Amino acid sequence: MKYDVAIVGTGPAGLSAALNLKLHNKKVAWFGADGLSMKIQKAKKIANYPGVPMVSGRDLNQCFREQIKEAQIEILDKMVTSIVAGRNGYMIQAGEDIYYAKVVLLATGTVSSKVISGEEELLGKGVSYCATCDGFLYKDKTIAVFCENRKFENEVTYLAEIAKTVYLFTDYKDCKLNLPNVIQFDGKIGEIVGREKAVGVQLTDGFKIETDGVFIFRTTLAASTVVNGLKMEGPHIIVDRQMKTNKNGVYAAGDCTGMPYQIAKAVGEGNIAAHAIIKYLQIMS
Amino acid sequence: MKYDVAIVGTGPAGLSAALNLKLHNKKVAWFGADGLSMKIQKAKKIANYPGVPMVSGRDLNQCFREQIKEAQIEILDKMVTSIVAGRNGYMIQAGEDIYYAKVVLLATGTVSSKVISGEEELLGKGVSYCATCDGFLYKDKTIAVFCENRKFENEVTYLAEIAKTVYLFTDYKDCKLNLPNVIQFDGKIGEIVGREKAVGVQLTDGFKIETDGVFIFRTTLAASTVVNGLKMEGPHIIVDRQMKTNKNGVYAAGDCTGMPYQIAKAVGEGNIAAHAIIKYLQIMS
Numbered sequence: 001m002k003y004d005v006a007i008v009g010t011g012p013a014g015l016s017a018a019l020n021l022k023l024h025n026k027k028v029a030w031f032g033a034d035g036l037s038m039k040i041q042k043a044k045k046i047a048n049y050p051g052v053p054m055v056s057g058r059d060l061n062q063c064f065r066e067q068i069k070e071a072q073i074e075i076l077d078k079m080v081t082s083i084v085a086g087r088n089g090y091m092i093q094a095g096e097d098i099y100y101a102k103v104v105l106l107a108t109g110t111v112s113s114k115v116i117s118g119e120e121e122l123l124g125k126g127v128s129y130c131a132t133c134d135g136f137l138y139k140d141k142t143i144a145v146f147c148e149n150r151k152f153e154n155e156v157t158y159l160a161e162i163a164k165t166v167y168l169f170t171d172y173k174d175c176k177l178n179l180p181n182v183i184q185f186d187g188k189i190g191e192i193v194g195r196e197k198a199v200g201v202q203l204t205d206g207f208k209i210e211t212d213g214v215f216i217f218r219t220t221l222a223a224s225t226v227v228n229g230l231k232m233e234g235p236h237i238i239v240d241r242q243m244k245t246n247k248n249g250v251y252a253a254g255d256c257t258g259m260p261y262q263i264a265k266a267v268g269e270g271n272i273a274a275h276a277i278i279k280y281l282q283i284m285s
Numbered sequence: 286m287k288y289d290v291a292i293v294g295t296g297p298a299g300l301s302a303a304l305n306l307k308l309h310n311k312k313v314a315w316f317g318a319d320g321l322s323m324k325i326q327k328a329k330k331i332a333n334y335p336g337v338p339m340v341s342g343r344d345l346n347q348c349f350r351e352q353i354k355e356a357q358i359e360i361l362d363k364m365v366t367s368i369v370a371g372r373n374g375y376m377i378q379a380g381e382d383i384y385y386a387k388v389v390l391l392a393t394g395t396v397s398s399k400v401i402s403g404e405e406e407l408l409g410k411g412v413s414y415c416a417t418c419d420g421f422l423y424k425d426k427t428i429a430v431f432c433e434n435r436k437f438e439n440e441v442t443y444l445a446e447i448a449k450t451v452y453l454f455t456d457y458k459d460c461k462l463n464l465p466n467v468i469q470f471d472g473k474i475g476e477i478v479g480r481e482k483a484v485g486v487q488l489t490d491g492f493k494i495e496t497d498g499v500f501i502f503r504t505t506l507a508a509s510t511v512v513n514g515l516k517m518e519g520p521h522i523i524v525d526r527q528m529k530t531n532k533n534g535v536y537a538a539g540d541c542t543g544m545p546y547q548i549a550k551a552v553g554e555g556n557i558a559a560h561a562i563i564k565y566l567q568i569m570s
């Protein structure tokens with residue numbers, strides 16, 4: 001599956017870019033939640049988005065959905081877990097599929113939960129974001145799983161079918177999973193332990209658990225863990241006025257590039273990024 | 286009349302900034318055409334502004350107008366002709382009034398007509414943008430007037446009452462002015478002639494006219510002529526990611542900062558500028 005552009009994120013920055021790229025007949029793979037931005041969805045009133053006076057987040061997302069439908073743009077409701085540079089672009093791991101795109105636009109928003117200490121260093125070395133991709137490595141082994149959102153419970157179930165024991169940590173209450181080899185913990189993972197390879201997790205209260213691997217399921221992954229070598233300033237991707245990152249062919253827009261965290265800023269940056277990408281594709285071809 | 290912020294321009298960048306500054310209880314003087322952006326007004330269909338699917342420019346401007354009314358923001362339909370740094374901010378000449386603001390945001394759009402050769406150099410030295418301010422200097426004298434738009438004809442009439450002779454150049458057809466001392470020309474002003482002071486105009490066909498002064502009436506003035514010492518790159522104001530120009534306390538947003546000339550980009554930059562200005566005002570106070 002080869003594309004001109006892969007957009008990661010279905011918030012306003014991603015939408016703004018998708019609309020423009022579609023108008024310019026670019027082949028776009030647009031990854032993210034079908035429900036669009038949850039942050040917008042939960043906003044009671046938005047008073048400062050030009051053109052849509054005093055709108056609820058729910059209604060604005062509905063406008064967005066109609067616009068997406070009208071423009072005939074498709075959303076791939078898949079989690080992008082890894083983006084790797086290839087010969088003429090990038091290889092994108094999304095769910096269990098691999099996509100190819102000449103250009104990548106990161107519109108991933110702010111990361112709600114923090115990266116766990118050791119997570120970035122040990123990613124691919126016993127730490128994984130993808131049950132389908134890496135689960136088979138842990139047949140009859142012991143793993144720890146951090147599950148941020150109920151919607152990832154099927155991933156945990158899948159892992160429980162493979163592994164001997166699953167130590168489960170959730171960021172929500174009332175996890176309904178009831179499997180004999182899944183042991184739920186109340187505490188929080190403070191650190192993933194290991195040098196060459198993850199060998200266990202240490203909870204914030206100091207308690208240690210030995211494991212063969214660690215799986216992490218989050219709605220939003222930190223861009224720095226998804227794209228290797230991306231220059232960041234704290235939690236934000238560094239971009240220039242054309243929304244270019246330090247990596248050739250990788251652009252970023254919206255909350256992930258820094259404050260203010262605003263819809264207007266996001267749609268503006270998505271628009272600029274799309275136009276810069278159109279130029280970049282012209283030069284490339 | 287002292288303000289926190291003076292916004293110049295009533296297009297989407299100015300609107301986006303005005304909405305945010307108003308929400309933050311800043312005292313804003315917002316200058317520009319009551320009719321908002323003419324470029325938007327004339328757009329048949331806008332397909333890529335997130336949240337307002339497939340809208341005509343006329344309808345989008347109507348949305349903007351309702352939002353301005355709802356937010357109780359006032360537009361000062363006056364032409365800003367000069368912005369000069371003062372002790373704690375800027376002095377803004379608009380029509381016949383002077384305003385003071387701690388911060389200036391330029392959201393002036395693209396300049397439709399080009400700056401005339403000699404215009405910037407001789408501004409204030411026989412070249413003026415303001416009949417009310419400088420007209421009295423030309424009592425019984427000879428002046429040339431460039432009038433871009435019919436709506437400035439009252440300025441020409443006013444000048445004709447003072448001056449002996451007015452040589453009039455318009456950018457539109459069928460100028461209805463019929464005054465004994467107003468001589469209308471068909472040609473175009475190619476250059477304003479003079480070293481220390483404007484002494485006449487040379488038409489593009491080479492014909493020269495001696496005058497004591499030159500008045501220019503345009504819907505949009507080039508930012509570089511309004512604010513002295515502003516760093517430009519061609520026709521665009523140079524800004525950083527916070528929309529700051531090279532001049533302390535002067536910000537810019539929208540088309541005037543460069544391509545792409547897009548509504549989404551303009552509202553994004555207006556939003557960023559407003560938030561940067563709010564921070565700047567905090568530090569200032």
